[in-house]
Amino acid sequence: AQSVTQLDSHVSVSEGTPVLLRCNYSSSYSPSLFWYVQHPNKGLQLLLKYTSAATLVKGINGFEAEFKKSETSFHLTKPSAHMSDAAEYFCVVSVGQKLVFGTGTRLLVSP
Amino acid sequence: DTAVSQTPKYLVTQMGNDKSIKCEQNLGHDTMYWYKQDSKKFLKIMFSYNNKELIINETVPNRFSPKSPDKAHLNLHINSLELGDSAVYFCATSKTGVSYEQYFGPGTRLTVT
Numbered sequence: 001a002q003s004v005t006q007l008d009s010h011v012s013v014s015e016g017t018p019v020l021l022r023c024n025y026s027s028s029y030s031p032s033l034f035w036y037v038q039h040p041n042k043g044l045q046l047l048l049k050y051t052s053a054a055t056l057v058k059g060i061n062g063f064e065a066e067f068k069k070s071e072t073s074f075h076l077t078k079p080s081a082h083m084s085d086a087a088e089y090f091c092v093v094s095v096g097q098k099l100v101f102g103t104g105t106r107l108l109v110s111p
Numbered sequence: 112d113t114a115v116s117q118t119p120k121y122l123v124t125q126m127g128n129d130k131s132i133k134c135e136q137n138l139g140h141d142t143m144y145w146y147k148q149d150s151k152k153f154l155k156i157m158f159s160y161n162n163k164e165l166i167i168n169e170t171v172p173n174r175f176s177p178k179s180p181d182k183a184h185l186n187l188h189i190n191s192l193e194l195g196d197s198a199v200y201f202c203a204t205s206k207t208g209v210s211y212e213q214y215f216g217p218g219t220r221l222t223v224t
C-alpha cells in the first residue's frame with residue numbers, strides 16, 4: 001500500500017535559517033507526491049507537487065522538494081525561514097483518486 | 112472570488128442531532144471530496160464524488176451521507192451526532208485523474224457536546 005512517513009512531528013528553526021522537513025514514501029510504482037501547508041485555523045494550501053517530471057520541484061513561497069527514488073524520499077526545503085512559514089506541513093501521496101496524508105510536521109519559527 | 116467554500120465555518124450541536132455541512136466550488140472541477148481532520152491533525156478521506164456519482168466511500172459510519180445535487184456542490188449530512196464526530200471537516204475538489212492536485216475549502220469545525 002502506498003503511504004508517506006513524516007519523520008519529525010515538530011521542527012524548530014530561527015528566522016533566516018534553512019528549513020528541512022523530511023518525508024519518506026512507500027510505493028510500488030512511481031508516485032504522485034505533494035506537500036500541503038495548513039496555517040492555524042485555516043484550510044490546506046498546495047505548496048508543490050511531483051508527478052514524475054523534474055525531480056526537483058519548486059513551489060510557492062520559496063519552498064522546493066526533491067524526489068529521490070533511491071532514498072524513497074521527498075523532503076521539503078527552504079533556504080531561509082520567515083515567521084509567516086510557521087504552520088503545519090503535510091506530505092501527501094496520491095493513491096488512485098484519493099490523497100493519503102502523512103501525520104504532519106509542525107514548523108516553529110523563532111525570531 | 113472563493114474557489115471552494117464551506118458553510119457553516121463553525122457548528123456546535125448536541126449529541127443525537129442531525130446536521131448538514133455544505134460545500135460549493137467554482138473551479139469547474141468534476142471531482143469533489145470530504146475529508147475529516149481529527150484533534151491530532153490527522154486527515155483522512157471520507158467520500159469522493161465524480162460527476163455526481165459516488166466513487167470513494169471509506170469505512171465511514173452510515174450516519175454520514177454525502178449528497179451531490181450537481182457538479183458544483185457536495186453536501187455532508189450527519190445523523191445522530193456523537194461526541195466522536197467532533198472534528199474539522201474539509202471539502203476538496205480536483206480535476207479527474209490521479210496526478211491532479213486537490214483544492215481545499217476552509218473547513219467546518221464541528222463540535223458535538
